[in-house]
Amino acid sequence: MMLSRTASQLYWMSRYMERAENLARLLDVTHSLSLLPQSRGGADISAALATTGALEACRTRHPQLAAGDVMHFMTFDAANPASIVNCLKYARENAHAVRGKITGEMWESINASWLEARQMGLEGRPLAGFFDWVKERSHLFRGTTYGTIQRNDAFSFIRLGTFMERADNTARLINVKSHLVGNAAEDSAADFYLWGALLRSLGAFEAYHELYRDTLSSRRVAELLILRPDVPRSLRACMDEIAELLPLIKGDTGHRAKRLAATLHAELSYDEIDTILAGGLHAYLTQFLSQIYGLGDAIHGAYLEAA
Amino acid sequence: MHALTLPESGHYDEMLLDSGGIRPHYRDFARWLHSQPPETLARKRAEADLMFHRVGITFAVYGDDSGAERLIPFDTVPRIIPASDWQTLEAGMRQRVTALNAFLHDIYHEQHIVKAGLIPAEQVFSNSQYQPAMQGLDLPHRIYAHITGVDVIRHSDGNFYVLEDNLRVPSGVSYMLENRKMMMRLFPELFASHAVAPVQHYPTLLLNTLRHASAVDNPTVVVLTPGHHNSAYFEHAFLAQQMGVELVEGQDLFVKNNRVYMRTTAGHKQVDVIYRRIDDAFLDPLAFRADSMLGVPGLLSVYRAGGVILANAIGTGVADDKSIYPYVPDMIRFYLSEEPLLQNVPTWMCRRPAELDHVLNNLHELVVKEVHGAGGYGMLIGPAASAAEIEDFRQRIIADPGNYIAQPTLCLSSCPTFVESGIAPRHIDLRPFVLSGRDISMVAGGLTRVALKEGSLVVNSSQGGGTKDTWILEDQS
Structure with a gap:
């Protein structure tokens, strides 16, 4: 038995963490595909955007859908609610609201992920390394969860x-x-x-x-x-x-x-x-x-x- | 060796004597301090910062639009109190809180103290914190303030004085607990060489107090928070977790058939005791502020019917108001027939014409506070204020004298504290916590707040204050 609100926040905490990982996986592959001669310019990138449902929002901001702009939009853009950094933020906000229900190690992991992602956005971290990092943070969070929570x-x-x-x-x-x-x-x-x-x-x-x-x-x-x-x-x-x-x-x-x-x-x-x-x-x-x-x-x- | 700045002469320092000697209860610590290379201590301080940040013990500052969270600075030099001082403090606080609870019961029942002419009726009944809804309501064990934080300072005469009582929703106890955990983690060797009284059982005492507040067998206790935007949210979550009870928001609770229930994944569950960390005005939009989204509609009527316990009770603010504070020593004499063990700071009430004159003529050396102010906002510290600030405050007092009290500028004692130039004295206060249930319980400790700015007397965290671990040494004899 637990509070409905608490259950909801736990559920969305892990949904957003999983979403951040899935986005990183999708964009990582899209990013490497865009380096291949076979790919046709922005086609793959718009496909990736279509998957996330953010294509229209991105086109409004970046009508050319230039690869660099799209990647920034989907990773570090604080104005895009579907960006990776915002997924990590929402995951962290949900965790913050239920920190009494998760273990200290889970909270520390999710809090550190958000703090570091925000910092990386400010520093302009290279994307390939960032995607690997997001996947690792998601693995770490999942591992911490499996290893510590009742x-x-x-x-x-x-x-x-x-x-x-x-x-x-x-x-x-x-x-x-x-x-x-x-x-x-x-x-x-x-x-x-x-x-x-x-x-x-x-x-x-x-x-x-x-x-x-x-x-x-x-x-x-x-x-x-x-x-x-x-x-x-x-x-x-x-x-x-x-x-x-x-x-x-x-x-x-x-x-x-x-x-x-x-x-x-x-x-x-x-x-x-x-x-x-x-x-x-x-x-x-x-x-x-x-x-x-x-x-x-x-x-x-x-x-x-x-x- | 550390650069240790000596306190100004005439000030009371917790560690150092005017002569530069060390007070006996700090000798072992001072010896240890001098044996530590400065780099080691600097590294430990950085470690503490990092840990607090990662654990998320942050503090939201009111009036900061970015919603920024920041750490309350933690100082690694402990504030040490010898056993004999603590015995005085503890006895004085038990006495004071007993009298305050008796006062609250009295004014919400027969009002003997008013009839006896000790406190003017209008001071009580026209007070905005007085809650007519509480009149005639009988509470179990006659306890109104289950949790009290009493702010005390040590003056340059070496004596403790009560600065104010906090009977509404006092906060800070989580910092007392986390600071201790941090110190034990950083400097375990110090705890081996000092007999420091433990504080970690506070959540157990709190849960016992809350459970005893209800007549129900095996009552369901919850902590009610305004939500995670509140500056003390960390503490609400921390206490709920430590006690193993649910942390609820108003939206999680509802009223049905004169009982309070919470919404859970397995349906509805009755709640018997609410440790509420939201103010009276926001508790029930049907009874108090109609625009409150934080409370529970209908809560007051269930409370009045005895269907739920609120801790603290509604209407306790009338007893910790700064206009009532000057009467607390009289309350102790009136209800307990005892002399106060802890002294009040002498206070001039501007609503009295003679005292108003004195205040207006001596603004440059007084501290003036708003009667309902809190958190270090809305006060004047005469000796530190500019002529223009004093003039501005003079006009405000003349416009509404009843809204102000004044006190001499007390010299808060100082304690050596890490600052940029090394270790220097900074002013401190102390907030121990008193739990009132079937009987009164306290842990030997409290929250020591420190004003980090040189010379500053304002210790509030909202005004740049920090905290220290507080060590009550157990009597070895």
Whole structure:
């Protein structure tokens, strides 16, 4: 049992931390792709922006969408609510409000991340190093959380935030990339880089080669990132966690959320990739995203804003 | 060897005698200090700064639009108090707080002290801090101020004087606890060589006091905070965590069927005791300030019906007001039939014409305070003020004499403190905390605040003051 407001702040603390990491992964890969001759100028960057939903806001500020401006907008720009530095700030603000419910080490980690990120923004830190740093801070926060906090409802809400954010992010990333590849014939050189970038941004490049020992194909990439339970950022892996976490939370207020999570989990457990592709990947992911939003709403209604 | 600046003669220094000798209770510390290379101590101070920053013990300053948080400077030279001094202080504070609680019960019931002619009725009943809603309400154990912070200073005569009582929502106890933790971490060897009375059990005493305030078996206690923008938020969160109770905001609570409940992930849970860290005016928008977003609508009616305990009670401000302060020694005599063990600072009340004349003629050597002021705002320190500032204040006093009191400029004692030039005397005060429940409990310690500016007598953290760890030495004999 805990205060609804506290649960909400724990949940959003870890969502924003996860979002910062996901953004760093996305921008890191985009940044290295933009150095390749195959890439077509700003195209990849606008795709990255589209994933985060910040494309229009960025175009208003930087109509040329020049690579340097976009990168600054998404990393250190305090005026962009979706920038990495703001994700770290919101994570820290939420943690600040519940510092009595997290361990001192967790607070110190999240507070130091924000203080240092702000400082790096002032110093103009090179981006590649910054993305690695953000990922490390996220790993550190997660490791500190796993290593220090009691296994209680607080821990469940923190993990719930992580996997809700991660599921949302993975689905959006595949959706944007599959849209870019479109219905073109598989395995063109450009596709190789796009799928490769997607796998790398989700930390699944090595897993792909280990599991398939084959060239990159959209079918196999989709299967890996949607249905494989052993790849930690796949939709299936995220739903495994969410479906396991919700029943652990004490009380009888969350029936709807639990039912939605169990349904989504069952679909991902027993769907087959050919069926999904036959109906269209884009349609499938759009449907998944609306189900994940619905689950988020149900979690909010049951636990986080209890009237 | 350290550059140690001596205090001015005639001032009382906690460590150094006028002759340059060391007071007995500081001898071991002074020996240790001289054996420490200055680089080591500088490194330890930097370490303390870094630790406080990382732990996030920061302090939001009112009137700073950027919402900046900054550290309250922490000084690593402890303020040491010998056992005999503490015994006097502790006995005096217990006596004082007992009388103040008796006074609050009296004025909200039969008003014997007013009828006896000791305190003028208008001083009590036209006081903005007097709460008519409390009239006739019976509180368990007749306790109004469960938590009191009493500010004392040592004057150049070597005696302690009470500067003010804080009976509303006194803060600072978290710094007492964190400063001790920091000192033990930085200088463990000092604690091996000194018998310093422990303070870390304060949260346990506080929880016991709060639980005993309710007649309910196994009551649910919460800490009510205005939220994380409040300057003392760190302390609210710290105390809730140390006591293992929920830290709630007004929006987390609601009133139903004459009880208070909190919203939780498992539904609604009844609350029995609220350690509230928000002022009376903001507690209940239906009863007090209607624009308050911090409180709980309907809280007062539940409170009046006995459905919940508030600590401290509503309306305690009438007893710590600066216009009531001069009467505290009389309260002690009236309710306890005892002589005060701790002295008040002599105070002139500007509402009395004869005393007003004295004040206006001696502004250059007096400290003048607003009756309702706090935090070091809205005061005049005559000896340190310019002629223009004195004139400005004179006009303000003439315009509204009842709003001001004046006191002689007391020379707060000093304590050696790290400053840029080395170690120099800086003025300090002391705020111990008194817990009133079925009986009175205190930890041997308190918050020592230090005015870091040379010569300054204003120790408030909002005005650039710092803090020190406070050591009460246990009697070894």
